[in-house]
Amino acid sequence: MEFVSQKTLCILKPDALSRDLEDAIAEKLMAAGLQILARKEMLLSYAQAEAFYAVHKDRAFFEELCTYISSGPIVVQVLSGVEAVSKYRTLMGATNPDQAEPGTIRGDFGQSLSLNTVHGSDSLENAEKEIAFFFDPQDFYI
Ligand code: GDP
Numbered sequence: 001m002e003f004v005s006q007k008t009l010c011i012l013k014p015d016a017l018s019r020d021l022e023d024a025i026a027e028k029l030m031a032a033g034l035q036i037l038a039r040k041e042m043l044l045s046y047a048q049a050e051a052f053y054a055v056h057k058d059r060a061f062f063e064e065l066c067t068y069i070s071s072g073p074i075v076v077q078v079l080s081g082v083e084a085v086s087k088y089r090t091l092m093g094a095t096n097p098d099q100a101e102p103g104t105i106r107g108d109f110g111q112s113l114s115l116n117t118v119h120g121s122d123s124l125e126n127a128e129k130e131i132a133f134f135f136d137p138q139d140f141y142i
Contacts (some may be wrong), residue, residue, distance in 0.1 A: 003015075003048045003058050003083055004082070004083070004106065005080060005081065005082055005084070006080065006082075006083060006084040006085050006127065007037065007078055007080045007084060007127060007128075007131060008078075008079050008080075008085045008088050008120060008121045008122060008124075008127040008131075009023055009071075009076070009078060009079075009119070009120070009121045009130035009131050009133075009134070010029075010075070010078075010079050010118060010119070010120055010125055011057040011074055011075070011076050011077075011118060011119035011120075012025060012072060012075040012076075012077070012117070012118060012129075013068070013075060013115070013116070013117055013118060013119060014069070014071050014072035014074060015050065015067060015111060015115040015116075015117055016067065016075070016109070017041075017073050017075065017095055017117065018072060019109070021109055022075060022129045023115065024109070025094040025105055025109075025117075025118065026048070026089060028105060030078065031057075032081075032085045032087055032089065032091045033081045033082065034079045034080070034081040034087060034088055034090070034091070035079065035081055035110050036077050036078070036079060036139070037077075037079065037080050038077065038078040038130065038139045038140035039063040039075060039076070039077050039136055040075070040076045040077075040134065040135070041074070041075050041076075041138075042073065042075075042076060043070070043072070043073055043075060044069055044070045044074060045070060045072070046067070048070070048121075049065070049067075049069045049113045050066050050068035051072045051133075052069075052130070052133055053066060055071070055103055058082070061113070061114075064114055065114065068114045068115070069105065069119075076135075078131055078135060083124065085120075085121055085122075085124050085127050085129075088105075088120045088121075089120050089122065090103050090104075091104060091105060092104060092106055092118050092120045093105060093106035093107045093110070094106060094107075094123055095113065095116060096110075096113055096116070097110025097111060097112065097116050097117075100118075105117055106116050106118065106121070106133045107121060
């Protein structure tokens with residue numbers, strides 16, 4: 001089996017920033033072999049949140065999700081590494097922090113389904129789309 005370097009999108013949600021968790025999360029990323037290629041701190045508008053999470057637009061929690069992600073500053077990062085998409089999904093842990101393994105980001109820091117600290121692309125195809133949503137190619141190298 002061939003292991004290839006990939007890029008994926010990581011978002012530190014408002015609860016990560018309000019609790020000053022960026023460094024602790026960066027340590028976990030580094031320990032897992034994931035490199036931060038680009039980083040941007042920003043405040044998403046509700047309309048941007050609706051566009052980013054469009055795939056969930058028919059879900060009952062869509063409004064709550066968009067309200068929450070646009071409620072405070074977030075940090076958006078491009079990660080790279082061998083098998084970065086699945087590696088980062090594993091490191092994130094289950095969507096519901098109650099079900100996330102200890103040692104994962106959500107297992108250690110997540111507070112609820114909404115306040116689950118991080119977002120991560122769920123496939124290589126979505127990673128490309130999500131990176132392009134936030135970054136221009138000249139924002140990062142490699
Ligand atoms: P993820 O890929 O693990 O982030 O999960 P999904 O793509 O399924 O959902 C996107 C985000 O919506 C999750 O990270 C949660 O914050 C939120 N979410 C998912 N399911 C629920 C739910 O049943 N209730 C609420 N309130 N939020 C949810």
